[in-house]
Amino acid sequence: MDRFAKIVALGFGSGLAPKAPGTFGTLFAILPVLATEQLAYPFKAFVFIVLMFGGVWAADRYEKLTGKKDASEVVIDEIAAYYMIFLFIPANVFTIPLGFVLFRIFDIWKPYPIKKLEKIDGGLGVMADDIMAAVYSIILLGLFYLGYIFFFSHI
Numbered sequence: 436m437d438r439f440a441k442i443v444a445l446g447f448g449s450g451l452a453p454k455a456p457g458t459f460g461t462l463f464a465i466l467p468v469l470a471t472e473q474l475a476y477p478f479k480a481f482v483f484i485v486l487m488f489g490g491v492w493a494a495d496r497y498e499k500l501t502g503k504k505d506a507s508e509v510v511i512d513e514i515a516a517y518y519m520i521f522l523f524i525p526a527n528v529f530t531i532p533l534g535f536v537l538f539r540i541f542d543i544w545k546p547y548p549i550k551k552l553e554k555i556d557g558g559l560g561v562m563a564d565d566i567m568a569a570v571y572s573i574i575l576l577g578l579f580y581l582g583y584i585f586f587f588s589h590i
Contacts, residue, residue: 436496437496437500439493440492440493440496440497440500441493441496441497441500443489443490443492443493443511444490444493444494444496444497444508444509444510444511445497445508445509445510445511446459446460446463446509446510446511446513446514447463449462449463449510449514450507450508450509450510450511451508456507456508456510457507457510457513457539457542457543458539459510460510460511460512460513460514461510461513461514461517461535461538461539461542462535463510463514464513464514464515464517464518465517465531465535467482467486467514467518468517468518468521468526468531469526469531472521472525472526476522479521479522480522482518483515483518483519483522486511486514486515486518487515487519487562487566489511490511490512490514490515490558490561490562491557491558491559491561491562492558493509493511493558494509494511494512494557494558494561494562495557495558495559495561496558497509498557498558498561505553505560505561509561511562512561512562512564512565512566513538513542513565515562515565515566516538516542516562516565516566516568516569517534517535517538517569519566519569519573520534520538520569520572520573520576521534523573523577524573524576524577524580525580529580529583530576530580533576533579534572534576537571537572537575537576538568538569538572541567541568541569541571541572542564542565542568545564545568546571548567549564549567549568549571550564552564552567
């Protein structure tokens with residue numbers, strides 16, 4: 436079970452990138468977004484719940500196994516959070532890259548209260564700050580997407 440926890444925590448290997456593992460984890464997250472985009476919303480919500488709770492468990496287990504608090508190679512948090520964005524915004528050629536950029540900006544910048552959420556112990560703390568970065572991304576991406584729809588519907 437410890438090996439499975441490591442595989443999940445490390446984003447199925449995407450967190451092992453020598454530089455910018457969070458960015459590679461987020462890039463990896465595009466795959467489940469695309470794979471489930473055409474499926475019914477309840478199924479996509481279920482996938483997110485599995486990613487979220489599985490991520491809390493795996494990140495917590497990884498922390499206990501390695502002694503590293505919020506290790507940079509743990510990227511299941513980026514995967515779950517990026518996936519969450521597309522529960523609220525349709526995935527397309529406009530939203531996928533813009534959502535990626537916005538999420539990475541908020542995840543790196545950590546405006547209030549994201550930085551505070553990092554201080555929560557264990558797997559929940561690992562996941563919480565990224566989920567909040569996704570919330571900010573959803574708000575901003577939603578505004579951009581509405582503008583995009585409005586602009587192109589009036590051409």
